[in-house]
Amino acid sequence: MKPTIPGEVGEKGHEIEAIIDRVKLGDKQAYEMIIHQFERQMYTYCYYILKNHEETEDAVQEIFIRAYENLHRYSRQATFSAWLYKMAYHHMMNIKKRQGRWFELIHQFKEQQPKIEITPTPQESVIEELLTYLTPEERHILLLKAVEQYSFDEIGDIMCIKPATIRKKYERLRRKLSDYRRNKGGIVHGTFAKSN
Numbered sequence: 001m002k003p004t005i006p007g008e009v010g011e012k013g014h015e016i017e018a019i020i021d022r023v024k025l026g027d028k029q030a031y032e033m034i035i036h037q038f039e040r041q042m043y044t045y046c047y048y049i050l051k052n053h054e055e056t057e058d059a060v061q062e063i064f065i066r067a068y069e070n071l072h073r074y075s076r077q078a079t080f081s082a083w084l085y086k087m088a089y090h091h092m093m094n095i096k097k098r099q100g101r102w103f104e105l106i107h108q109f110k111e112q113q114p115k116i117e118i119t120p121t122p123q124e125s126v127i128e129e130l131l132t133y134l135t136p137e138e139r140h141i142l143l144l145k146a147v148e149q150y151s152f153d154e155i156g157d158i159m160c161i162k163p164a165t166i167r168k169k170y171e172r173l174r175r176k177l178s179d180y181r182r183n184k185g186g187i188v189h190g191t192f193a194k195s196n
Helices: 011-024 028-050 053-069 080-101 103-112 122-133 136-147 152-159 163-183
Strands: none
Touching (some): 011 028, 028 053, 136 152
16 A cells, blocks of 8 residues: 555545544554555654654654544544644644743753754755744645645644635745745745645
């Protein structure tokens, strides 16, 4: 079974739902297939928010544990993927709140750690720079829309915000990033996903 595409419906969606039914009936081994389907997507999403591999691995593991523990609450009103991303979103927001409270302590600790230099590619550097310019909420919206390709309705469900508000915030963040790149003297390469 290949990893799924967010928001995907059809045969793949039915396979996921069948696996979820098996897990709900007590087949704990079937949950491994769910993890296999969504692990990479969850890792990518969490990494762009946390920007730390170890924290990301811990967060992804915690998200899958929480999803397993709360699987009985999942209903088919939304796709499983959207339900999982909603859980991830709330977990990431909680982590960022905790980090905000302890930022100075974490900063001091990181300063004491030996630095490992990994030279990012020019494209990774630009992406990293642009993401640091955004608020956590804007990063979530951008990642869910441009990277994971969710609709505004699905993003609204995940973030508990009206789809029209998400659309407006997405348009603002696109302008904000374009203005930022233009003011930095660079040329914006590529385009952000258009609102639809």
